[in-house]
Amino acid sequence: MEESNKRIAKNTAYLYIRMLASMLVSLYTTRVVLQALGVSDYGIYNVVGGFVAMFGFFNSVLQSGTRRFITLHLGKGDLKLLRETFTTSMYTHTVISIVVLILAETIGLWFLNYKLVIPVDRLAAANIVYQFSIASTVLTIMQTPYIAVVTAHEKFDIYAYMSIFDVVMKLVIVFLLIYLPGDKLVLYAALTMGINLAGILIYRIYCHRKYSECVFSLKRNKGVFRSMLHFSAWTALGHLSSILSNHGQNIVLNLFFGTLLNAARGLSDTITWLVKQFIFSFMTAANPQLVKFHGAGNREGFTNLIFNISQYTLFLFSVIAIPVFLEIDFVLRIWLETVPQYTALFIKAVLLISLISFSNNMIDQGIVAIGRVKESCIYVTPIYLTVLPLSYLLFRLGLHPASCYAATALASLLGFFANLYLLSKHNAFPAMKYLRNIFLKNTLLSLVAFIPPFVVQRFMEESWLRLFIVCGLSLLSTIAIMYNFSLSQSAKTLVKNKLKSILAR
Template sequence: MIAVNSLILYIRLAIISISGLLYTRFSLQALGISDYGLYSVIACIITFISIINTIMVTTSNRFIAIAIGKNDKEEACRQFNVNLVIHVLIALLTIAVALPLGHWYIVHHVTYDGDMHMVHTVFNVSSIAAALSFIGVPYNGLLIARERFLVFCSTDVAMSLFKLFFTYLLIDHFEHKLIIYTFIMALMTAFPTLVFYAYCRRRFADTVRFVFVRELRKYKEVVQFSAYIGIGAIATIGKAQGSALIINMFFGTVVNAGLAVANSVSSILQTFANNAQKSISPQIVKSYAMGDTDRCTSLVCLASKATYLSMFFVSIPFLLVPEFIFGIWLKEVPPYAVKFTYLLIVDALIFSINAGVTDFVNATGRIKFYQIIVNSLMVSSIVVGYLVMKLGHKPAEFLFYVYITFSSLVFFVRPFVLVHISKFDVWRLVRDSYLPVFLITLLFCVLFFLKPVLNVVVCLAVAYIYYCLLVLFVALKPNERAWLFGVVGKRLRR
């Protein structure tokens, strides 16, 4: 099941990645550097508003998956309805609170040379679309818990192709490009809710039938769990999107355009890497719910190793020959785009090593200590980064040096926190996950010294062949290697 789900996710990713790269180029051509940078700033504000959405996806998935793991259909229905009621309230609250706060931020902190009235319109439309998307979160959580990856994968593919098509049209057509672009993005944001609702009503009618749950205890459990998950979501999104706001404060929308391009690349690469974790995540939760500790530990180690190796695999061109890639990809490369991309990839690689750990912690439900310690460090990186920019008058890339430093601290702290809250076998995680990926990274660094004497195409070809050999003979254990050879041999015989 994990292998099939992974295949579906990677097919989806191949389409989305190509569409995403072209979509970024077309968006930059259609809007221009300044307007594209502006939209990235507004998108950051919307992402802050959508923090609750990010929190609740994890929460919905966890509670529904636990009930499914215990094979309790009635409990799964109750948990779904508890989450649905909470999300409807969240959507209403978001519109009531976010609009005035967002407009205040735009007036006092957004730097833009054009029509500020248009900026407010862009924010209004994007905020309402984000609020509507909240209602689809419990349905998304149910699909993940049921491992129906084909449904939201096909939805994501359709959204990507629609965005690509309309953004391409925008280059040579229409006058008010930023407004039209905003409405297209808003429509694509709200679209999945309709698809997920229709599918779940048809396939999981017993689970999604409306039942008003009167037990306040269940709402309290979800809200408490969400509050601690929220610490992590605020830290993660604050770090990712806060960088754009800090860059805008000190350097303006032109440098924001470079960061927006870098974020697009980083987002695509992380999506590719997270596919490995996403297909394993429901199995971790269900294994824990069934009391299968050994399988749960194995899956955590597998998720961590697979996520890092996948992230490294797709990052190779941007690490070795970023100038060549950007020269082919973009007609006009914004300032700092290459440098930001390199640093964001390094930061993401450090974080990806512990990909399966968070799923295990969420499954246990003992997340308070973990979230407070780990994410306090992440929040500190934003504060320190801002102070470095404000007091030191450093170049823009110094912000990401600060982020990388704190990401390294988080990496070293996580295993100690994990031992404190559970009986997890950390040494097994070190042996089966940490050591292989560190060794592969160290051995791969040899290619950076050979890069100046190799042709670009030859360099990439050698890099991928060398990396695949490293994964095969260093990262994989004998039983994993035997399984892989068996699968490949079976396919070739067919």
């Protein structure tokens, strides 16, 4: 047990190093890349890259199954079966990559040139970026079995080392982008693909030297393939809805408003991703415990864990989100020389939607724990699939570019309610109590905590002094109100223990 705890602590430390390095470099490189490319070219890169990423859906069909079965067969200690699993996954992901390549070079290429709104003088550059993006996507798909092997062996230190490599290379890209001549958009796409290729080669060399199961042969295991496909099918459906609602909205924005709005969305995604990383890093440890409580028939422990982690998550989210919401306009002007229109508004909209999604996260994990993923996909996935057509309809009616976030918020709320219903139906979960004591209560308390810094902000001129005062007051107000009126005693204990463990590490 002690050895297991040490391994978990070490893996957590590696993941935190990875997250922190990625966050710091993302902030710096985003600023420099935006300056080097310009707003329009930055938007082109985001919409083209996002469009190609949609083809990655096919990879999700077997991705989760590949990781699960390599881990499962590693635990059995059967090297022959493990090698067959690796070979089978290599075959399937090679076929998937070929399918993606054919679709991208036919339907995708037509859509890029005849449907996306790209300035005529930048269409040639956009096509080159598109080809680099396709190459990166295909290589990433074929890399999935190797990543699954590293994950199965719990070698999280390699993630940290590769993150350091990624950080260094992104900084090199920034330097080269500034000083090398030529088309900056094409140069940036080429250098980014070069980093991806180098990372893929490093992983492959490492796996072939370190793990004996990484041997490609002609022998496939049809039983393993069927098991992986059956396990992954419903997960893939949920992944499809996520891709369409995110990258699909980016494409719809482009069709109606052009590349400048894609730049704004790309920047807003970067900021909100950074905010979410703090919260997701604290949530992952609770998921295995849910499965254990359900397996042991401990319904009280199962319910209490969902309540406590959700309270804890919303508390942490409010601490971070309120200062960002209030001062994001000033921060963007400091961070970026040129701020694309609507960037701040998009960030605020995503933060509001995140309040719903974080309330739903543990409910969703509870459904996974009790084995009702198929039913959740049947009821919840269609709700999220409405986001794309609804966004298109809103834009056709001439509404504001941010109206697409209203479609996302509505789908998120309905999906949250549907998950609550399913969990209460199959596990006697107190849905109304959760809705009242967690979602509504924390939303109200967040609004109350928002008032003191908001009032101070109204009476001060925009400046560094106001930034520090508002952020400090936001922090104190949110912690005082949320800690005293939101968290249960057990959740307070969880917060204290988590802070102690962080300080200890």
